[in-house]
Amino acid sequence: MTFLWTGRDDGPGDAHLRWHTGVRVYSREPGKGVVLIGFASDAGVRRNCGRAGAAAGPYALREALAPLALHDGVVVEDAGTVTVEGDALESGQAALGRVVTSALDNGRLPVVLGGGHEVAYGTYSGLAASARRAGRRVGILNLDAHFDLREARRPTSGTPFRQILVQERARGADVRYDVLGISRPNNTRALFDAAESFGVRYLLDEDCTRAAVAGFVDDMVADVDLVYLTIDLDVLPAAVAPGVSAPAGYGVPLDVIAAAVRRVARSGKLAVADVAELNPGYDVDGRTARTAARLIDTLVAGAGG
Numbered sequence: 541m542t543f544l545w546t547g548r549d550d551g552p553g554d555a556h557l558r559w560h561t562g563v564r565v566y567s568r569e570p571g572k573g574v575v576l577i578g579f580a581s582d583a584g585v586r587r588n589c590g591r592a593g594a595a596a597g598p599y600a601l602r603e604a605l606a607p608l609a610l611h612d613g614v615v616v617e618d619a620g621t622v623t624v625e626g627d628a629l630e631s632g633q634a635a636l637g638r639v640v641t642s643a644l645d646n647g648r649l650p651v652v653l654g655g656g657h658e659v660a661y662g663t664y665s666g667l668a669a670s671a672r673r674a675g676r677r678v679g680i681l682n683l684d685a686h687f688d689l690r691e692a693r694r695p696t697s698g699t700p701f702r703q704i705l706v707q708e709r710a711r712g713a714d715v716r717y718d719v720l721g722i723s724r725p726n727n728t729r730a731l732f733d734a735a736e737s738f739g740v741r742y743l744l745d746e747d748c749t750r751a752a753v754a755g756f757v758d759d760m761v762a763d764v765d766l767v768y769l770t771i772d773l774d775v776l777p778a779a780v781a782p783g784v785s786a787p788a789g790y791g792v793p794l795d796v797i798a799a800a801v802r803r804v805a806r807s808g809k810l811a812v813a814d815v816a817e818l819n820p821g822y823d824v825d826g827r828t829a830r831t832a833a834r835l836i837d838t839l840v841a842g843a844g845g
C-alpha cells in the first residue's frame with residue numbers, strides 16, 4: 541500500500557514543520573540528507589518459524605513518523621517501498637540492495653524501514669557494493685536480543701549476519717560484526733559458539749549500562765571506516781516493544797538504546813541504518829511503532845539529516 545504523508549497541519553513555515561510536511565519524494569539526484577526506503581517483507585520471519593506480520597512495518601513506521609516535529613533543517617526524502625511478494629526473499633533483498641547503493645552513491649544516508657531482520661542482508665549488500673569500490677572497512681552494529689547467525693537451508697530472518705560474514709570472509713573482506721543486547725536464554729549454545737568462531741564481540745542485555753554501551757560503541761567506531769547500524773526492535777523490553785515477532789522478557793532499556801543510536805549517529809561514520817521486526821499486528825496502541833519512530837528521529841537528528 542502506498543503511503544501518503546499527511547497529518548495535523550498547524551500552519552506554513554519551518555516553525556510548524558513535521559515529518560509529513562517536510563518529507564519529499566526522493567529526487568534520485570546527488571544531494572544530502574536522509575532517504576527512507578521501505579522493505580515490506582516477512583518472508584524471512586515465516587521461514588524462521590516466527591510470527592508473520594512484519595511486512596506491514598514500513599507503513600506503520602511512516603504513520604508513526606508523520607506527526608513528529610522536524611527540527612533544525614533536517615532533509616528527509618522518501619524512496620518508496622521494496623515489496624517482497626510471497627516467498628521471493630532473495631530477489632527482494634537484491635532489489636533493496638540496489639536502491640541502497642544508489643542512495644549512497646548520491647551522497648545520502650539511507651534509512652531502511654523493515655521488514656523482518658532479513659532486511660539486514662539487503663541493506664548490507666547495498667552498502668558493501670559501494671564500500672568495496674571505495675576500499676572502506678565496514679562495521680556492523682546490531683542492537684538485538686539475538687545473534688541472527690543461524691545455519692539454515694536457505695536465508696531467513698535468523699541468518700543474515702552468518703550470510704554476510706561467510707560471504708565477506710570468503711572474499712577476504714574484513715567486516716566487523718558487534719551485537720548489543722544479547723539475551724543468554726534466547727540464544728542456544730550453538731549460536732554462542734557460532735559467535736565465537738566468527739569473532740563476534742557482544743554485550744549481554746544484563747550488562748548494557750549506559751557507560752558500558754558508550755565504551756562498546758566508541759570501540760567499534762574507532763576501528764572501522766563506515767558503520768551500518770541495524771536496530772532489531774526486540775532488543776527493547778516488551779513493555780515498550782510488544783509488536784515484534786519475538787518480544788523480550790528482559791530487554792535493554794529505551795534510554796540506553798537511544799543513547800547508543802545517538803552516539804553512532806553523531807560519530808560521523810554512520811553510512812546506513814535500518815529498523816527491523818516491527819509487527820503492527822501484535823502492537824499495543826502503536827507503542828512499538830512510536831518507540832521505533834522516536835529512535836529513527838534520534839538517529840536522523842544526530843546524523844544532521
Ligand SMILES: N=CN[C@@H](CCC(=O)O)C(=O)O
Binds near residue numbers: 657786
Ligand atoms: N530474527 C530472528 N531472530 C530470532 C528469533 C527467535 C525467536 O523466534 O524466538 C532467532 O532466529 O534467533
Ligand SMILES: [Mn+2]
Binds near residue numbers: 684685772775
Ligand atoms: Mn532479535
Ligand SMILES: [Mn+2]
Binds near residue numbers: 684
Ligand atoms: Mn534480529
